[in-house]
Amino acid sequence: MSVSEKQIGDVILRCDNISLSFGGVRALTNISIDVREHEILAIIGPNGAGKSSMLNVINGVYHPQEGSVTYQGQTRRAMKPHETARHGIARTFQNIALFKGMSVLDNIMTGRYTKMKRNFLWQALYVGPNLKEEIEHREVCERVIDFLQIENIRKTPVGRLPYGLQKRVELGRALAAEPQLLLLDEPMAGMNVEEKEDMCRFILDVNDEFGTTIVLIEHDMGVVMDISDRVAVLDYGKKIADGSPAEVRANQDVIDAYLGVAH
């Protein structure tokens, strides 16, 4: 089977010397990370290393005290999460953050929020332009549902789904936004082996079919080494390594960080 080589493009996201602290507690210190187009970048590190904080800085939930984030050529200061969403950054959360009272389909439809234009008066009328818009976006969401193979739970309230499926729906919601940059915060946490395999497959397929750039945090080293193009390692809020999976695996600092604190 001849599979063509993946093309990794230019840097689309550059974090420069990011420092972040909460009331005197340093979460991130001088971190610089580049993310290149089409790549899968994994951020790993022990608990409390600042991985989630890093994602939160990238999509604007936290505003760093120092440093800057350059995305698609624009350097920004404090941007709100909903603004970064408009610029094509989507993410999932470590603890599932679905809208519990809504169906799977509606959850995924919210992913289309920024792309829908009709105002509330049209929506109150529903028929006409609003319905046309709803249907257009429903079609996109149906493709996401098909892609993630969750057809049979389309209209189920998400609260009733098992954990693994909820994670999948959350990915679906992010995908519905057709992001250029997808941030995944421990997408496989708490899954069994089979669910993990499925999730890996989906992540690779997203990267492959849509060319989406992916930054993910993951604990399972096997998974990280298998699917990522590049790995950045954080420890106590500092970046201690950054390179291909093989390089990182061989890095002494990384070995110390992981093995030095062996339990």
Next chain:
Amino acid sequence: MTSDLNFFFEVLFGGLLSGIMYSLVALGFVLIYKASGVFNFAQGSMVLFAALTFVGILEMGVPFWPALLLCLLVMMLLAVGIERIVLRPLVNQPPIALFMATIGLSYLLEGLGQGIWGTQVRALDLGIEDLPNEMIQEALGIQVSTFDLFSAGCAAVLVGGLALFFNKTRVGLALRAVADDHQAALAVGIPLQHVWAIVWAAAGLVALVAGLLWGSRLGVQFSLSLVALKALPVLILGGFTSVAGAIVGGLIIGASEKLAEVYISTFTGGAVAAIENWFPYMLALLFLLVRPQGLFGEKIIERV
């Protein structure tokens, strides 16, 4: 000039002292909120219920002190009952559902209290005059109600007692642990439900004291339950979790309310009357925008 200043101090003192009365009601809220995270809207109805019960027992010919004891018993039973029947089944519901349940509870208690003891207005005489205290008038030259002083005294005793209870007794320590972290408290073997029952009983006690004081001032009637509405701005100002906040908030609200009423009414020639209904709320609201967690509340950092 001096008389103006005297008048100002009179108003201020009056405000501060009635503020203490607000604090008393607010204290009941804080106790329960701190221990169980429930915003007990029915605290006002508990005040009414306590006052009604006390007057009712008195009317049955029971002397003052036994009546007080009996009433205390009833309030504690009621409070524990509420905890068990209403709040425990809702323990894992969102806080807003618990809040709504306490609104239902306040209706229930109002109906129950008045159903048992009747709806007519009763006087409650604690034997303390609501007249300017002569000693103070002589010493400082300002008029301050004896009754207000008395209530302030009661409040101080109550707060002091509660502070002792919570800081020095085992149960009190357990309560503080619970307030900090439910899970951790459970993990170290503190029986949550006992603690909650005790807190509710304490809230019942506070309601009784507030009911007696307010009842003797306003007469024992339905509107007594509305004093709870007075306590809400106090809470917002002081923070939901702080006993000190309840006291300070009460003082601020009481003082500013009275001052505003007197001075704004004066400026507008009486056209803007009866602003005490909403003024504390506006004050609290403005304050909220600056400091959402209240004066003494802790800032919560949301982790995502």
Next chain:
Amino acid sequence: MGWMVRGAPDLSVHDTFPKLMLYHAAVRGAHPAWREKDFGIWQTWNWSEVAQEVRAFAMGLKALGFRRGDRLAIVGDNRPHLYWSMLAAQSLGGVPVPMYQDAVANEMRYVLSHAEVRFAVVEDQEQVDKLLEIKSDCATLDHIIFNDPRGLRNYSQPFLTSFAKVQELGRGEESTHPDFFEDSVAQGKAQDLSVILYTSGTTGQSKGVMLAFSNVIMSAKGAIDFDRLTGDEEVLAYLPMAWVGDHIYSFGESLVAGFCVACPESSNTVMHDLRELGPTFFFAPPRIFENLLTQVMIRMEDAGRIKRSMFHYFMAVAKRCGAAILDGNKQVSLSDRLLYALGRILVYGPLLNVLGFTRIRLAHTAGEAIGPDIFRFYRSLGVNIKQIYGSTEASVFITIQPDGMIKDDTVGVPVPGVELKMADSGEVLFRSPGAFLAYFKNDEGTKATKTDDGWVSTGDAGFLDDDGHLKIIDRAKDVGKLNTGGMFAPKYIENKLKFFPFIKEAVAYGDGRDYVACFLNFDIEAVGNWAERKGLAYSGYNDLACKPEVYSLLADCVDQVNRDLANDPHLSASQVKRFLILHKELDADDGELTRTRKVRRGFIAEKYAELVTALYSGQSHCDIEAQVTFEDGRKGTIKANIAIQDAQIYQPMKKAG
């Protein structure tokens, strides 16, 4: 307003499927033709859209070099695009070869090389991977076309093309050859080979049955007329496309009558999609009807007491008069009719709704014998379910049960145009317009099955009853003779026994013997329940197997079978004279059953030779020592002393007159 014309096509003019497709597109173009549950709704194509799609695909095939006579393999679940590929191939004078989608690569290799397939249209990545694995062994295979591009983006083989791409190619080709498609369709003739269907090879290599357009069309036409199907039916296509049943029900009949075929979302959602679609005409093998019934009963058992007793009450009403009302019987009392109407609101209607049979007008079942209880259950609810008899070689239809004359144990009367005769051996032979041309590249096989004057042997033994209904009793090769001269059809007797819920397996012996005797396995669940109700203590299967109470329970079943057999002049000699209950359950792990749970009669006879001897010896007990395989794979032996019981034999009924 062409679509309002309901005229049936003149099959002497529209004598191939592409011609029929163009006919429907022209006459009733806006009528829905194919549906597929996809992206949450039933995507629908009407006849004129289908004609466009097929045309584009066919032109694309031409552009890829498809020639008349080329074979095009089709691999995948039921998908409209795959059915259209068949039409496209036929339009170009080619021959579609639908294949079983769950076959492993090795099995596919045989068919692909045997049929000398040049083009393959497959559903998705899974099938593409399978074909890529064996492509080097299939010299003729030039092009693989896939329908669902998912996961195939990085496959760069030049011979791989997507369905959409082929259609795009076709649309370009049309501008240079605008009349090619119509011309090519017009060249097709009734006698042309329309499809090669490979029978699933239970014995030896599978054979490619060649069917001409006229075979499939005339057979479909016969069945349509027989059951008065219209162009407004909705059917669900969910059985393998390679199987002749699907080819007729979801393709042939649809194109002849012009009705709509719906494809489920996936093989896992068939039952759900069935319920949503509510087909008007439904075909299923007996086991599907049986599964549905079981589910109904299990769910009903969980209902509250009141609902349950109401359910059982009305089911009893239905049992009493439902089938008679369905058959238009005038003898049903008014009170029964009223009760039945009430039951329709309270029970039958909702029940059919849950099953997806709200709109059903006709259901067919075939493939094996259907249990009379199951059969009657559906009929009593008002579902006009019929047994049919047919084969790939007949383009399915040989006999169908006629309306108003349904018997549980026959498969009906010959479809008009079909002639039947019985060979001396008891084998059923037929001659019909649907009879196949020949086996592909297998003259020997053809000769063995089809005579020069068109008689085809079915391999089944059976006879016509007094009303002219065909009764199939067994595979012809399994039918033997008793020493008394009577016919012995073991499967027929075994099936009759197995229809009792208490009996799980039966093995009948009698060929070359004086009488029929059999081994029985009871159903441990059913009998266990029965024992509990009776207060009978037991520890397990082999404990129960020794109990005289169980013997007498099964003896009642045997007795009932014997009474039935006595009524049948052909089979009254083969009543069961002696039986025993085996001390262990027959098990595929011990080689006693095939993997598809059919009894291996010969193997069992060898393994339990003492028991067989005992059955024919008059002993009342027999000691046996048998090898068993436990669930954990260990082997062991069981020793048992098995009782043998005699059964009552009845005099054959004498026909009056």
Next chain:
Amino acid sequence: MLYRESGQFKTSYRADQAIFPIRQDRIALMVLLAVVFILVPFVADEYWLGSILTPLLVLSLAAIGLNILTGYAGQLSLGTAGFMAVGAFAAYNLNLRVPELPLIVDFLLAGVFAALVGMVFGLPSLRIKGFYLAVATLAAQFFIEWVFTHVGWFTNYSSSGVISAPPMVIMGVTVDSAVEKYLLTLVMVAVLALAAKNMVRSRIGRSWMAVRDKDVSAEVIGIPLLATKLSAFGISSFYCGVAGALWTYCYLGTVEPAAFDLSRSFQVLFMIIIGGVGSILGSFLGAGFIVLLPILLNNIAAMIGHGTLQADTMANLEHIIFGGLIIFFLIVEPHGLARLWQIAKEKLRLWPFPY
């Protein structure tokens, strides 16, 4: 039992997204509409139309308003009556001061004014949540009540503060009988209820629910929190405002602040708790329940008590029952009557099977 869904499959998203995708439901709705529009005006007497059905409908509208804010957007409000009062006084003053405007336009503008006021009081919602916000809405309630009581301009300097509502003339037709008022209310409520249903199943409704269920992920998906909460406050208050105007014009016939006190706010809150938080249908069920229960109680009391029960006893009994029911529903069925209805429907769809 009566559902025959098999065969009612959808071939388009338009059909799939219909409010009533099942044919039997559509038939039932048609029957219901025929009853309330045609049968009821003929059959019901003045008492039923004027004193029960009209207020029931108006309160349903207010409950829809509150449900949008509390049920869908998750922002608890105790100021419903305040926003109703804004609508009532806005309609009165528009009619008084801009008499050229058609009455229907007055009603709608009344809603718009209420919406604006609602949005002002919704501003704190960005910074404060839960009980704090509830207290903020309480501030709105008290402030608005006070303004209408004490600022004479709003009551046109009437000495009593109670004014008769002016007669209603819509497109030349005088609406003054109970039937006419009922029909006017019914049309308004039906149209606005449909609009509400449409909004909650569109983008804006999804954004409300997203903010309610998980505001952090709502924001991350691109939903601006403040704008969304304000839209909920605005639209919710619009509904309350129109309800207030109808309450004044079609039910009370007088314009007075006392009709919109805190207990009215609680009444509407109880409606959505009992009817179903986050359900348009529930708004109607809750309103029906809360309006009809006291009447039922009175009738029962009259039957067994032979009029010996006093009015204040009845009031206390009502308090106890409502309070108890609120607690009961919150504990046993937090989604209210609407969920019970849904469960019943589900059972009916599966009949006779249990699942």
